[in-house]
Amino acid sequence: MYINKKLIVIVGAGRGVGNNVAKKFGKNDFRVVLIARNQDSLNEYVQELSVEGIEAHAQVGDASSTESLTKAFEQITEKYGTIDVLVYNAAILQAGQPTSLKSETLMGHYQVDVASALHCVQQVLPNQLAQKEGTILFTGGGFALYPVAEFTAVSVGKAALRALAFTLAEELGNEGIFVGTVTIMGTVAPNTHFDPELIAEKYWEMYKNRKEHEIVYK
Known part of the structure; x- marks a missing residue:
């Protein structure tokens, strides 16, 4: 088991917000574990972070499957110990009008966008509660x-995720666990105001300040 460095786990790794948050925390002496479905992509991400001097590891996990996520977190905890910071960055970003949206499709979105976020929280919470310290951050969106x-479906999911963040913050605030959401009010794209590197700064700011439970990035 590893010691000294704090551990951040990011569910929904990718070259947008996820990997830039990993980079920001990694450069501040965090050990990083990335979770996504594709092992090849994860290997590339880990290599990119390693080149920058960041200790990064990969763990395959599917945000549509609670069983897959449970196994992923069990392996991470066994290898690296208590997860100090959880970032849930997974979502299904697909268009669709309400009257053309089937209930089964909406439930599929809800699993990835919201229910699996709660499931991930429940995987890290026992150890965080035991040490009376921890941070849980969600990637929100303007559609909330x-x-x-x-x-x-995205609008419903982000609204529900925002509500989940606030209710968790209320329940866990006296237990030393900080919960927050970064509500991104635009399309994430490099070299714009919504550059993921700039947005990642807000996750770090929220982690350090532990005051406001929502940062609206607009």
Whole structure:
């Protein structure tokens, strides 16, 4: 089991927000574990972070499957110990009007966008509660505040995720666990105001300050 460095686990690794958050925390002496479905992509991400002097590891996990996530977190905890920071960055970003959206499709979105976020929290919580310290951060979206018919499932998911963040923050606040969400009010893209590197700074700011439970990035 590893000691000294704090551990951040990011569910939903990718070259956007996920990997930039990994980079920000990694450069501040965190050990990083990335979770995503594709092992080849994970290997590339780990290599990219390693080149920058960041200790990074990969763990395959599917946000649509609680069984897959349970196994992933069991292996991470066994290898690296207590997870100090959890970032849930997974979501299904597909368009669709409400009247053309089947209930089964919506439930599939909800599993990835919301229910699996709660499941991941429940995987890290026992150890965080035992040490009376921990941080849980969600990647929110502007559709939570301003829903759009063309992106109904995303709007519903982000609204629910935001509610989950606030209710968790209320329940866990006195236990030393900080819960927050970064609500991104635009399309993430490099070399714009919504550059993922700039957005990643807000996750670090929230982790350090532990005051506001929501940062609206607009």
